[in-house]
Amino acid sequence: AQSVTQPDIHITVSEGASLELRCNYSYGATPYLFWYVQSPGQGLQLLLKYFSGDTLVQGIKGFEAEFKRSQSSFNLRKPSVHWSDAAEYFCAVVRSNDYKLSFGAGTTVTVRA
Amino acid sequence: DAMVIQNPRYQVTQFGKPVTLSCSQTLNHNVMYWYQQKSSQAPKLLFHYYDKDFNNEADTPDNFQSRRPNTSFCFLDIRSPGLGDAAMYLCATSIGPQETQYFGPGTRLLVL
Numbered sequence: 001a002q003s004v005t006q007p008d009i010h011i012t013v014s015e016g017a018s019l020e021l022r023c024n025y026s027y028g029a030t031p032y033l034f035w036y037v038q039s040p041g042q043g044l045q046l047l048l049k050y051f052s053g054d055t056l057v058q059g060i061k062g063f064e065a066e067f068k069r070s071q072s073s074f075n076l077r078k079p080s081v082h083w084s085d086a087a088e089y090f091c092a093v094v095r096s097n098d099y100k101l102s103f104g105a106g107t108t109v110t111v112r113a
Numbered sequence: 114d115a116m117v118i119q120n121p122r123y124q125v126t127q128f129g130k131p132v133t134l135s136c137s138q139t140l141n142h143n144v145m146y147w148y149q150q151k152s153s154q155a156p157k158l159l160f161h162y163y164d165k166d167f168n169n170e171a172d173t174p175d176n177f178q179s180r181r182p183n184t185s186f187c188f189l190d191i192r193s194p195g196l197g198d199a200a201m202y203l204c205a206t207s208i209g210p211q212e213t214q215y216f217g218p219g220t221r222l223l224v225l
Contacts, residue, residue, distance in 0.1 A: 032211060042218055042219065043117075043203055044205075045216070046213060046214075046215065090156075100161075100210075105154075105155055106154075108153075
């Protein structure tokens with residue numbers, strides 16, 4: 001079954017530094033991939049998605065992600081983080097057998113001043 | 114703005130006392146989902162409606178039920194909440210089954 005893996009449980013980054021969150025997927029064909037962000041006590045907000053086409057996807061809040069088929073990855077990046085980027089980040093893939101979202105375990109991002 | 118709305122944002126109930134959580138959407142999406150999310154975990158799908166068709170996950174306890182009286186509203190009923198049901202409950206919608214899901218702000222349920 002299609003799934004995603006987020007290898008990093010927790011990342012700490014300094015404000016103004018760059019951020020990269022890793023996501024690896026298992027899927028035979030071209031997957032439908034998503035990144036969501038969840039602030040404490042809030043719902044999930046869609047940052048960006050990839051269905052097809054340009055492999056570099058731009059999202060909201062200055063985030064981007066790159067789909068790399070050769071590495072089965074869909075890593076999320078931001079060149080300069082803000083304190084408000086402290087949150088939980090989830091990578092997800094739509095499963096082809098039942099069209100349901102399969103989430104990674106999430107990566108918690110802490111931003112230090 | 115079109116959106117997914119959940120009420121209440123916080124709900125406190127007693128052990129065994131039935132509780133209903135509400136979700137509404139102005140997106141006119143065909144599919145509505147209910148997820149349970151426990152602390153530091155990914156959301157777990159409980160069930161979803163594709164129009165009026167109800168789809169239950171195999172491991173969703175019988176204690177959890179859902180109703181969708183019309184396109185805009187969907188309810189989650191917990192018949193006899195246990196302490197283990199304390200969690201964040203997230204509603205989401207999508208145009209179709211494999212399309213982007215849009216989430217509401219969630220309802221935090223506390224069981225005393």
